Amino acid sequence: MDRYRPRYHFTAPHNWMNDPNGPFQLNGEYHLFYQHNPSKPEWGDIHWGHAVSLDLVNWTHLSPALAPSYELGESHCFSGCAVVNGDEVALFYTSIGEGDRNPTHGAEQWMAKGTDMRTWHKPDINPVLTSDLHGGLQIKDWRDPYVWKEQDGWRMILGGTFEEKGCAMIYHSDELENWSFKGLLHQGDEGIWECPHLFRFDDRVVLFYSPSSQVRYISGKISGDRLTDIQKHGTVDHGGWDGFYASTGFVDEQGRRVLLGWVPEGNRGEDFPAELNWAGALALPRIVDLKPNGVLSMVPVPELAELRGENSSFNDIRVGQLSTGLHSTSFECLLEIDPRTLENNTLTLSIFASACGQEHTDIHLDAASNAITIDRTHSSLYPNVHKSPVKGELPSADGAELIKLRIFADQSIIEVFVNDETCLTARVYPSLEDSNGIELRSSSGEVIVSNMQVWEMKAADIRA
Ligand code: DQQ
Known part of the structure; x- marks a missing residue:
């Protein structure tokens, strides 16, 4: 396939x-x-x-x-x-x-x-x-x-x-x-x-x-x-x-x-x-x-939870740089972030990342410019696939204590939901065989990720 x-x-x-x-x-x-x-x-x-x-x-x-x-x-x-x-x-x-x-x-x-x-x-x-x-x-x-x-x-x-x-x-x-x-x-x-x-x-x-x-x-x-x-x-x-x-x-x-x-x-x-x-x-x-x-x-739809497989979870991570050690191209990821630690800081979740560092798709959460971006600049070494950023505004805090980011990655599709309100969907086409790493980093200082969970997603049963 x-x-x-x-x-x-x-x-x-x-x-x-x-x-x-x-x-x-x-x-x-x-x-x-x-x-x-x-x-x-x-x-x-x-x-x-x-x-x-x-x-x-x-x-x-x-x-x-x-x-x-x-x-x-x-x-x-x-x-x-x-x-x-x-x-x-x-x-x-x-x-x-x-x-x-x-x-x-x-x-x-x-x-x-x-x-x-x-x-x-x-x-x-x-x-x-x-x-x-x-x-x-x-x-x-x-x-x-x-x-x-x-x-x-x-x-x-x-x-x-x-x-x-x-x-x-x-x-x-x-x-x-x-x-x-x-x-x-x-x-x-x-x-x-x-x-x-x-x-x-x-x-x-x-x-x-x-x-x-x-x-x-x-x-x-x-x-x-x-x-x-x-x-x-x-x-x-x-x-x-x-x-x-x-x-x-x-x-x-x-x-x-x-x-x-x-x-x-x-x-x-x-x-x-x-x-x-x-x-x-x-x-x-x-x-x-x-x-x-x-x-x-x-x-x-909550029914998607039936596809959740193996789970990895991390609590209260102070992110300078976290190599999660996880590898997957078909997963769901939940991040709950303390917004106060985002001041003057950008949190980046890199997915579809190759070991050599040449390919990675970066999801940046930038409180200073109030933006969430799927940055596709390094998503693929293929020259002609589209690489323009997909960018949205962060929703207003609404009294929510934590920023909730849900990411669904599926081979060439990425869907991002921020606080169930701002949605971004993008396509990426990595070229390297091992472009499957998941990493977290912050631009300067520490961002506190209160909860990070990654579920490997099983294939849906879609048949003729
Ligand atoms: N696709 C358009 C519609 C039209 C259809 C939108 C044609 O306006 O009916 O993508 O395939």
Whole structure:
């Protein structure tokens, strides 16, 4: 198996995957769909791949749920959502016609239905929404439906651009088939908004969108089909194209709000010298919640603990330099740090470190500049893999006594969670065989790490 393929992050059985689509849980079974090219490890001929799970950790691949209906002029099944409606599940997606966005077909919103959760058919009523629904409004890049239920009926939002700025449009329906356009739910300052979706928290909502960079969120309320009472604009994950994009979400049968995102592969560069027959992965599913101040909290699903293997733990370490003696490329690491000792100091956790010192990926915690960074400068000796830093702001202390850092490393994926609030995801592609060391150091003086734990992570059971 190739060394970069993650062991406990979801990947397609082979070839290309991008955005997660239409997750839901029914009768205990989780369903995940995703943008998939079944015949090449590159984007194209987009189908909906399908997998099921009982715990969001171990997965069974099924045959693709949706393929383009070439005979109807459909060339891709773009991103969308799923709606559980009694015993039936409806998938909504953007159908792209021949010569993408050509004037006769372009983007339309289609549906597919299923009752056995294994087979899906596209009813004759398709397309369900066409762009002439907008009256005279020139909406471009119109795609990625997300549907949810309100007390008085169904709502759909779609992403796109209006007058060169990204936005989400909103629609109403009583029965999921006839939709009326209600205007712009919200418009941002960025370009195109892809994959808008939202979670409700009583009378508040969090709207997520992917503006061709980092996934962003806005917490507020919806009244009169507009986003109002905005409390917070935030970044879901600082990885963006380097690590986390095109999120979507669903509420599971336990009532948990689960967020999923795509971990892209583009960082390995054009001429990456591996015979990879796969590309792209899913970030660890995250449970999200909304704090009273409108800020999102995110925690990887606790089910992941079932993969924890051998544990090494250290207490009250005064870090000048600590060579942990640990070696792993697939692990979880928890660090609890006394923030007072961080003054004038940077704590660095080096992972994927080679014995010769030439390769290492450094996670710097720098209280003075209030930053957490995944520094990829020395991650790989390959010249063309991406090495730009992935950087985020440290969350405000919130009265927390210790800074909590959780790091999930998995062959070529790194996910970092700081105080369950600031998230960074990045890809790295070390070249040396022994780039697997884990070390801690501080820039000057001593940083007190109250608790450090490292668990070797077992491979998830992901099978065809
Ligand atoms: N990916 C899909 C689109 C979406 C984009 C195409 C976001 O539906 O806008 O594969 O990554």
